[in-house]
C-alpha cells in the first residue's frame with residue numbers, strides 16, 4: 001500500500017499537497033473528496049480526519065495527518081524544499097502562518113464565493129471585503145519578491161508552495177495580479193520547475 005491523499009482537485013489547500021508530492025517525485029494514491037456533496041461530513045471521513053477537512057494524508061501504515069502546511073512540511077522533510085537550519089525553517093513557517101491567517105482566509109474565500117458558489121448576491125459585500133484584504137496579502141508578498149527570487153532566500157521551499165497555491169488563482173476570486181509584476185515573475189518561476197503540475201490535474 002502507498003500513501004493516500006484525500007482532496008478536491010480544485011482546492012488550493014489540497015493542491016499544495018499534490019504539487020509537493022509531484023515536485024518530489026513521490027508516489028501516492030489520490031482519493032477525490034467532493035466538499036459540495038458533503039463528503040467531508042461522512043462518518044467514515046470524520047473518523048479518519050481530526051478536523052473533518054481536506055487535505056488529509058494517510059500513510060501506508062495507517063497514520064493520518066491533516067492541515068496542508070503540516071502535510072507538505074512532512075513530505076518535504078530531508079529534501080531541498082525544507083531546511084534543517086532552525087532559522088530558515090522558522091522563516092518558512094513564518095510564511096506558512098502568514099498564509100493561513102492573512103492570505104488564505106481572504107483569497108481562497110473570495111475564490112470560493114465566485115468559483116464554487118457563482119457569486120451569490122447575499123455574499124457580495126463579504127466578497128468585496130475579502131478582495132480588499134487579499135490585496136493587502138499580495139502587497140506583502142510583492143514586497144518580499146523585490147529582494148529574493150523565492151520567498152525564503154533564492155530557491156523553492158514549501159513556503160512558496162503554500163503561498164503559490166491560492167495566489168496564482170487569485171483572479172478566480174476577482175483579485176487581479178496586474179499590479180504585481182514580481183508575483184507574476186515568481187509564478188512563472190514556480191511553473192517552470194521540473195515536475196510542476198497544474199491545479200485541477202488528476
Ligand SMILES: N[C@@H](CCC(=O)N[C@@H](CS)C(=O)NCC(=O)O)C(=O)O
Nearest residue numbers: 011013035040053054055067068069
Ligand atoms: N487550514 C486547513 C484548511 C482546510 C480546509 O478548510 N479545507 C476545506 C477545503 S479547501 C474543507 O475541507 N472544506 C470542507 C469542510 O469544511 O467540510 C488546511 O490548510 O488544510
